[in-house]
Amino acid sequence: xxxxxxxxxSLADHGVTTLFGLIGDANLFMVDxxxxxxxxxxxxxxxxxxxxLMAGGFASVxxxxxxxxxxxxxxxxxxxxxxxxxxxxxxxxxxxxxDTPTLDKHHFHNIDQREVVACTGAGxxxxxxxxxxxxxxxxxxxxARAQRIPIVLNVPSDYQWRDxxxxxxxxxxxxxxxxxxxxxxxxxxxxxxxxAKRPIVLAGVGAADPLxxxxxxxxxxxxxxxxxTTLKGKGLFRGDAYDLGVFGTLSxxxxxxxxxxxxxVIAFGASLNKHTTSNxxxxxxxxxxxxxxSPANIGRYYxxxxxxxxxxxxxxxxxxxxxxxxxxxxxxFRSDDLAASISAYSPADFQDLSNEDTVDxxxxxxxxxxxxxxxxxxxxxxxxxxxxxxxxxNPPDPRSLVVPISFGSIGLGVGTAIGAxxxxxxxxxxxxxxxxxxxxxxxxxxxxAVRNDADLIVAVCNDGSYGAEHVQFSSRGMDPGISxxxxxxxxxxxxxxxxxxxxxxxxxxxxAMSDAIDGRRGPLVIDIKIxxxxxxxxxxxxxxxxxxxxx
Numbered sequence: 001x002x003x004x005x006x007x008x009x010s011l012a013d014h015g016v017t018t019l020f021g022l023i024g025d026a027n028l029f030m031v032d033x034x035x036x037x038x039x040x041x042x043x044x045x046x047x048x049x050x051x052x053l054m055a056g057g058f059a060s061v062x063x064x065x066x067x068x069x070x071x072x073x074x075x076x077x078x079x080x081x082x083x084x085x086x087x088x089x090x091x092x093x094x095x096x097x098x099d100t101p102t103l104d105k106h107h108f109h110n111i112d113q114r115e116v117v118a119c120t121g122a123g124x125x126x127x128x129x130x131x132x133x134x135x136x137x138x139x140x141x142x143x144a145r146a147q148r149i150p151i152v153l154n155v156p157s158d159y160q161w162r163d164x165x166x167x168x169x170x171x172x173x174x175x176x177x178x179x180x181x182x183x184x185x186x187x188x189x190x191x192x193x194x195x196a197k198r199p200i201v202l203a204g205v206g207a208a209d210p211l212x213x214x215x216x217x218x219x220x221x222x223x224x225x226x227x228x229t230t231l232k233g234k235g236l237f238r239g240d241a242y243d244l245g246v247f248g249t250l251s252x253x254x255x256x257x258x259x260x261x262x263x264x265v266i267a268f269g270a271s272l273n274k275h276t277t278s279n280x281x282x283x284x285x286x287x288x289x290x291x292x293x294s295p296a297n298i299g300r301y302y303x304x305x306x307x308x309x310x311x312x313x314x315x316x317x318x319x320x321x322x323x324x325x326x327x328x329x330x331x332x333f334r335s336d337d338l339a340a341s342i343s344a345y346s347p348a349d350f351q352d353l354s355n356e357d358t359v360d361x362x363x364x365x366x367x368x369x370x371x372x373x374x375x376x377x378x379x380x381x382x383x384x385x386x387x388x389x390x391x392x393x394n395p396p397d398p399r400s401l402v403v404p405i406s407f408g409s410i411g412l413g414v415g416t417a418i419g420a421x422x423x424x425x426x427x428x429x430x431x432x433x434x435x436x437x438x439x440x441x442x443x444x445x446x447x448x449a450v451r452n453d454a455d456l457i458v459a460v461c462n463d464g465s466y467g468a469e470h471v472q473f474s475s476r477g478m479d480p481g482i483s484x485x486x487x488x489x490x491x492x493x494x495x496x497x498x499x500x501x502x503x504x505x506x507x508x509x510x511x512a513m514s515d516a517i518d519g520r521r522g523p524l525v526i527d528i529k530i531x532x533x534x535x536x537x538x539x540x541x542x543x544x545x546x547x548x549x550x551x
Contacts, residue, residue, distance in 0.1 A: 003130045004160040007096070008033035010134045012040050013168045014141055016067045018422050020045055020054040024071025025109075026098020026157035031069060043422065043452055045415070048075050050445045052082035052150070053404065053412055054419030056091035060402045061377060061423035065144045069096040072157060073109025080120055081409055086150040087121040088406035093150040094140045095122075101158035113154055123151040130162035138169040145172075179293055181310030181318065189266075189289045189306040190322045196264035196287065198333040199223055202247050202276075203237070204230040206269020206292060207312040208398040213237075215313035216268050222320050223266075224330030226258055226338060230270045231390065233398045241339045248276040250390055254345045258338065262286060268312040269293075272302045291315045347391055350536075354507050358531040361385060361461055364504060365392035365432070368459055368526070371514040376400065376428050377420050381413025381442070383434030384467030384535055393432055400424075410434060411441025414458060418445060421454045428455040428520075435462040435487055438525075443493065449523040450498035456523040460490055463532035470532050480532075494525035501525040 001009070007030050011019065020043045023031050035042045045051035048070040055066030070076055076097045086093050100107040117124045125140040127133045133155065140153040193199060201220040207213060213236060220227050220242070227237045228247035237243040244255040251259065259282050266289040270276060277283050280302055290298050291308040298307040308315050353360045365388055378395040380386055382405035395401035402420050404412040410433075417431035433442055438460045449456045463470070465484045473480035491501025502516040503509065504526060513526055 001164060001166045002029075002160065003133050003162050003164055004029040005033040006134050006164055006166045007137055007155070008037065009166060010137050010168060011067060012037045014138070014171055016065070017041060018043065018058060019067050019069060020051045020058070020419060021069035022046070022048050022051050022071070022075065024075050024098065026072040026075070026100070026155070026160075027069050027096065028071075029160050030096070041422070043418070043448070046444045046448050048078035049082040049441070050415035050418075050448065052079045052086065052093065052095060053415030054422070055093045055095070056082070056086045056089065056150075056404065057379065057402050057416035057419030058423045059091045059093055060089070061399065061420045063399065065092045065094055065141055066419060067094045067096065070098070072098045072100050072113070073111055076113055076116055076152075077111070080116065081407060082412070082415075083117070083120040083122045083150050083152075085404050085407045085409065085412055089404060090148040091150060092144040092148045094144050095150055095152045096137075097152050097154055099154050099156045102156045103158070113152075117152045120150075122149055123147060125151055125153050127153065127155045127159060130159045130164050133159065133164065134167065135169060142172050178311040178314050179309065181291070181308045181315050185306065185308045186315070186318060186322065189308055190319055190326075192264060192287045192289055192306050193223055193266060193319065194323065194326065194328045196223070197331055198262045199225040199264040199266060199331055200228055200244070200247070200258060200262045200333075201225045202228050202230070202265055202267040202270055203233050203312070204268070204270030205232040205398050208233060208236060208269070209313070212269070212311070212313035212316075215316040219266075219316035219320055221334075222323060222330060224332060224334040225266070226334055228255060229398075230276050232401065232403060233270070234390070234401060235395050235397050238394075238397075242334050242342065244342065246390075248278060248282065250387065252345055252347065254341045262333070264289070267291065268316065271297060271300065272304075274301060277302055352507075353531070353534045355531075356506055358529045358534075359504055359506055359510070361388050361528070361530045361535055362392055363507065364461075364510065364528045364530070365389060367510040367513065368430075368432075369393045371517045372430050372457060373428055376430050377402070377417070377424055379403075379413050379417035379420055379429060379431040380405070381431065381433035381437040382408065382410045383437050383461070384471060385432070385434050385461035385530075388536065389432040389461070393430070410437035413437060414442030414449070415445045417456060417458075418449050418452070418454055421449070421456055425455070428457055430457045430459065432459045432461065434467060435460055435464065435485070435490070436466045438490065439487065446494060446499060446523060446525070447497045454523055455520075457517060457520065457526065458494075458524065459526045460528060461530055462487070462490065462527050463530045463535060465532045467532060467535060471535075474533065484532075490525055490527040494523070499523035499525060501527060503527045503529065505529045
């Protein structure tokens, strides 16, 4: 078997039935062989960055490896931003990258591809010889699963047509196992929890597994603590009477009050980064218990009082047993008054700033949240609109939320959303983006969604500007003119690319938006006209962390 065919077959034999990519001299024959396997689906992207973003979105939703492929030289360099995003967002991805012939140092596309990858933080796996290509692919897949970062498999193009004997390597056994915490660590943690008068239980995506979630809910009830989540854990406790919502920069006023009153935070599967902790201010003066399966994640951003290395569910249930044995009474922090405050709070309590030409972004996003099917995937791009999007638009659960803004870039949302849509084709994928991000990265991949019949809803918060730059000029009394753009009709562009589009200019148009969502027959763009001078992003409680750079 030729090497290119062996790699294609090995991908399919490893269960990689969806491949995202863009072909060129160094990978076209592998992709051709892959598409001939009846088990597989190939999604041809418009740009190499889009292919990697798609693999990342796919990996995030499936919680398994996403795979992409690009060609040599500029094909690889075009993926740098997407690779960095994948590293920082911990997307397990394998990028099969072609490389120039090993003996042609003057090849037009020749660069040191290992060095390019090194600057992104992604892993690098070199195909050592034609005979080891299949084994090297297996290693790349294993590393991506274990390390949860992109791994670039580098394949010299002159190996493609070499003959090798195909020997499939069975996938490695599942490495993840429930880890029981050290009794000494539990003893210290339980002692702190037993003395707490106003504890809060905080969970991140590391506790999103249904069994872990159930154990954490039992634990919070046992100690009389309300529940909160990190941003990426949003929706984990939806429906619980004591769900405070997001803990950190996006906290609602009820959550902020509870945080300020609390004396202890018990975190499960959460990184406790600066956005969750408001640069540490939300944890100041409190005892902190931090449970995570990886010791490297504990205390990375904030010094904790009781580290627990172990599975969230196992740790939570074990602490319940110890508290029961010691007959420790629950706290009274979980009260009827707190439940009533949580129930009474509504983010829709604001003065609507809509007019005839623009719609208040909050009003539009509330209507969008209601109009889209409840069982959906949600992807958010980066931009000034992002705070409002994460406040007013909700995923059904953390595994249905993908937030590709860990590198502070705009334009990554649509590509990521297309990949996510292939991971759950029975549900629509809603991506909320800005006009700058859509024109920068989303526009080029929208036709990819059309060509592949993705059930994609693209909501563009269109203020006719690069909003983050607009607000910086405006806040200093400067002319924001160079941040402004007169875009063409985005709805018309969507239609010309084979999809559909609708424009929302005022509140009256929101009904047409809802009708377009209900009647969609393919990828849809909703062009929401908003006023660049009226995009609320205030620090209403004075303790939120500074906004991350979103470009």
